[in-house]
Amino acid sequence: MKITLTIDGVRYDDDVEPRLLLVHYLREHAGRTGTPIGCDTSNCGACTVLLNGKSVKSCSVLAVQADGASVTTIQGLAASNGSGEDGWHPLQRAFHEEHGLQCGYCTPGMILAAVDLLNENPNPTEEQVRDGLEGNLCRCTGYQNIVRAVLKAAGSTTGAGVQA
Amino acid sequence: MIPASFDYTRPGSVEAAVAALAADEEAKVIAGGQSLLPLLRLRFAYPTLLVDLGGISELRGVRDAGDALEIGALTTHYELTRDPLIAAHAGLLAQAAGTIADPAVRHRGTIGGALSHADPAGDLPAVITALDAVLVVTGPGGSREVSPGDFFADYLTTTLAPGEILTSVRVPKLGDGWGYHYEKFHPTAQAWAIVGVAALARRSNGHVAEARIGLTNMGSTPVRAGAVEAAAAGAEASATAMRAAAQHADQGTSPPSDLRAAADYRRHLARVLTGRALAKAAGV
Numbered sequence: 001m002k003i004t005l006t007i008d009g010v011r012y013d014d015d016v017e018p019r020l021l022l023v024h025y026l027r028e029h030a031g032r033t034g035t036p037i038g039c040d041t042s043n044c045g046a047c048t049v050l051l052n053g054k055s056v057k058s059c060s061v062l063a064v065q066a067d068g069a070s071v072t073t074i075q076g077l078a079a080s081n082g083s084g085e086d087g088w089h090p091l092q093r094a095f096h097e098e099h100g101l102q103c104g105y106c107t108p109g110m111i112l113a114a115v116d117l118l119n120e121n122p123n124p125t126e127e128q129v130r131d132g133l134e135g136n137l138c139r140c141t142g143y144q145n146i147v148r149a150v151l152k153a154a155g156s157t158t159g160a161g162v163q164a
Numbered sequence: 165m166i167p168a169s170f171d172y173t174r175p176g177s178v179e180a181a182v183a184a185l186a187a188d189e190e191a192k193v194i195a196g197g198q199s200l201l202p203l204l205r206l207r208f209a210y211p212t213l214l215v216d217l218g219g220i221s222e223l224r225g226v227r228d229a230g231d232a233l234e235i236g237a238l239t240t241h242y243e244l245t246r247d248p249l250i251a252a253h254a255g256l257l258a259q260a261a262g263t264i265a266d267p268a269v270r271h272r273g274t275i276g277g278a279l280s281h282a283d284p285a286g287d288l289p290a291v292i293t294a295l296d297a298v299l300v301v302t303g304p305g306g307s308r309e310v311s312p313g314d315f316f317a318d319y320l321t322t323t324l325a326p327g328e329i330l331t332s333v334r335v336p337k338l339g340d341g342w343g344y345h346y347e348k349f350h351p352t353a354q355a356w357a358i359v360g361v362a363a364l365a366r367r368s369n370g371h372v373a374e375a376r377i378g379l380t381n382m383g384s385t386p387v388r389a390g391a392v393e394a395a396a397a398g399a400e401a402s403a404t405a406m407r408a409a410a411q412h413a414d415q416g417t418s419p420p421s422d423l424r425a426a427a428d429y430r431r432h433l434a435r436v437l438t439g440r441a442l443a444k445a446a447g448v
Contacts, residue, residue, distance in 0.1 A: 021205075024166075054242070060201045065218060113267065
């Protein structure tokens with residue numbers, strides 16, 4: 001089945017099997033291996049990407065369902081809204097500065113879920129951050145530094161927006 | 165974990181979707197796919213054809229239909245939490261939808277999909293049961309309307325006939341004086357309800373004039389707690405009176421025993437959570 005997708009600003013035309021999952025398309029056809037596969041059952045959130053600007057678990061979307069859509073992965077995030085000397089997205093910078101990761105496996109999904117969270121609510125409370133990230137599991141950090149990073153990014157981008 | 169092969173079609177109208185579904189008895193409907201895709205991946209289901217409703221724009225969104233709201237089957241949980249008509253006339257649905265899974269799942273999952281999947285641990289079946297909603301079903305022979313009691317048949321089973329699609333849910337507007345609350349118990353974030361309680365109460369002169377209670381996961385289908393409704397009607401609007409009425413919450417239910425909770429524990433939860441939900445609905 002023929003599909004057309006825009007991934008991180010680049011257009012892809014392809015012919016795929018209907019059963020191909022979006023996460024497999026991103027990794028194996030589009031080179032977006034920055035999107036990891038975690039639990040395979042839509043629990044962990046590691047494969048979270050933005051589909052037309054909203055967070056989704058890409059293991060639970062068929063590539064054919066995303067036909068015509070625009071996808072943002074962690075690899076396109078900085079390009080979409082990079083700033084400062086490092087060129088990073090404010091959330092990437094905040095995760096770095098606040099040590100919001102250890103092994104890093106959950107980080108791409110965690111950051112994209114946080115982008116969506118801050119788009120919805122640019123000035124969240126700590127509780128709202130924890131609620132907003134409930135679909136993303138981290139086995140290393142205990143979440144403290146992740147929450148701190150999201151709050152820091154919110155503070156640093158107030159007024160400027162953190163849109164992807 | 166890759167699903168077994170299937171064909172795929174994305175029709176542009178309900179008519180075409182019904183025709184595609186009727187032509188292949190092993191076909192399945194997909195909307196947001198948040199329940200179906202995990203089943204396909206685990207190969208618990210292996211349809212020959214997926215009929216994707218995603219291209220049928222008439223199934224999206226919420227419409228004011230006079231004394232009721234007509235909610236298109238493709239309306240996502242996220243949209244339910246944001247829709248101004250729902251907030252104004254069926255707030256229980258918005259509050260309960262906001263407790264489903266997590267934000268990413270709510271962006272994809274739809275009301276029609278959640279109801280058709282008929283998971284006893286799903287939140288919306290009990291909510292629409294308490295709201296006295298009507299399900300509108302379209303098949304090869306046209307449309308028909310079904311009450312929640314006649315729609316949910318058993319564990320993961322509805323009375324949808326082959327070739328039929330749930331196209332919308334008609335929710336009567338709550339009038340003045342109604343309060344509501346969905347109370348859900350789950351021990352970890354983003355988990356299914358062990359028990360959930362959807363409560364509606366209409367207050368009048370310091371009393372509860374009328375109450376409606378729907379229970380999640382207290383049987384293979386959502387159930388109304390009729391004994392609580394009877395006990396609450398006419399009772400003083402106080403936390404004590406609501407807790408007393410809630411003692412009947414497990415009457416006539418047959419909750420499952422599974423790895424997460426024994427039936428007795430579910431009965432206990434139903435009584436406690438109903439007391440809380442009813443008190444909040446009654447504004448006390």
